[in-house]
Amino acid sequence: MQKSPPILEEIAKDIYLVSIPVPLMQQVNCYLIRGENGFTLIDTGLYTKEGIEIWEDLISSGIFIEKIVLTHFHIDHIGLAKWFKEKHRIPVYISSAGYEEMKQRRKGDYTDWIVSIFQLHDGFRSFKESIEYQIAMEEQLLYAYEFEPDGLWADNQYIQLGNEAYETIWTPGHSPDHFCFYNHERELMVIGDHVIDQLSPVILLESSSDMNPLMSYYNSLEKIKEYSIKLALSGHGHPIENVNKRIEEIKAGHQYRIEQILASLKDEEKTAGQMSQEIYRKANTKLAYGPIMSTIIRCIYLESIGKLRSECIDGKRVYRLAD
Template sequence: MKQWGEIIQVPLPLPFALKMINAYIIKGSRGCTIIDTGLHTEEDLEMWKQAQTEYGWNWKDVEKIVLTHYHPDHYGLAGTLQELTGAPVYISETDKIQARIFLDRESDMPEIMADFYSKHGLDKEWTAKISGHLRSFYRWVEPHPRPSLIGAGDTIQLGDREYTVYHTPGHADGHLSFFDPERGWLIGGDFLLPKITPNISLWPRCNPNPLKTYLDTLEKMKDLPVKKVFPSHGRVFEHYRERIDELKRHHEERLQKMKEWIAQADGATAFEVCTYLFGTSLSIHNLRFALAETLAHLEYLRLSGELNRMEEKEKFVYHLS
């Protein structure tokens, strides 16, 4: 754990590729604010208890729980922590809805996702694993919180400081970041990460062009006078504008690489492009994200007129325009 003034970083273990998420506790004169929660696992609960012991606070001190977005590693313990603290949980309206679409036991999204991936070339062996894999997350996010809503332009008190709420979509449709204009500190969730690129994925029932949205978000946010970024993965960093430029170049290079390969292949499904980019030795978890990221790029190219998409033998195939 590390501390910057009143902000304490709490590293929480994850049982999949990222290995760790940074949650934060912000101490103030009226109590503490938790930013993101980790998964509902014994390991993550123990880390929160360790943070209490090391930094001198307890559940009754928590005045609010704030979520950058609905993905399980950020949202999963929110309901449990709400029960332990009695504190309100804040999230964007979009992500409140999408949490239920993706993480509610009554949702048909697991079957919709399996069919979606099948149409984009995923073979039957992998497709059969999709719905079970998605349902395996339920145990990590229950009970669901009873959330209150915040959104872009709002101000919210975190500790003893007023932060401005920014809508920073792309990684998640309702993703929020929190900016302290006095110090230039940004609590950025998965909007901007120091080393890895935030996953930009295309999902059914969500934003049809998430990569364009993310690139627009980078452009919109680049002139914000940020001096320090507190990310959800990786170290706290200061090279804010340089990192934005790096991410823009990364996506430009990937788009160009895709176009060149599709031209050479004379057409390909999203799964074939995914295999070209990410290889074949992926777990079902990593494959799901790799294919969704590939689709975000392919749909960006299609919607900008650089690719066509045709249905061939009940599969979508992308061709250079």
């Protein structure tokens, strides 16, 4: 059978988009940046048969990948890094912060930690549900982090992508290790999952290295506003031309949900689990943990700025409006 041609689209000079299908999220954007020594690949896609086929097609069609640079450690971005390294001997670079998160996940106690967070915030309807969640998480994490990166970078450095130097900008929030890369001459930013067209990036409490991710996210959005950006290349969806406008839309979306939380607590105290059931009544059941997580991160943020108070009652964190 004839293989379908690889999905490859030049979206800026010498920068090609490769869209890799991802279950539930539809697709992840990977970018091939042309250079004298080959292409730099930004992000790899999830470890799936479909993803591997796309990359095998591209490599056999003559695309030479010099190195891989990762925006952050989430499995839809890092998932095939180990495969590239082992199968095609392509070096992989990640931030020091990303490497720390990888090592943390390898210890195997990560899912216990995240389950305990959901339990504390009343996020599971049953014990069975918590076990099912844990098993699904462990399956996903099993493969992705079992490799050693070939190089690390930190905030405020320059990294070579293709032929050009890009500034590394640490933008925690969506993940504790998230990085954007900025090309000063072209006013072009590889923005990863920090700002996405159409959908609001999920903000996850997923690491003890960042216990107030929404606060981090807001700070990282401010950081980005200092750059003049003509084109931003996101990890999902379309390229963005007006980043500041999109930032304001995303912030307004959070603010809308924050107002709902404050309204929900007007007359009685509640857990994040109770509030999320109330606020997201029509939520897609496949992504049921998203609404709970979003409510948790907003409650933590609101408590940190003095709008809410909480106490632990019978093992559950209960929120009320601050006096």
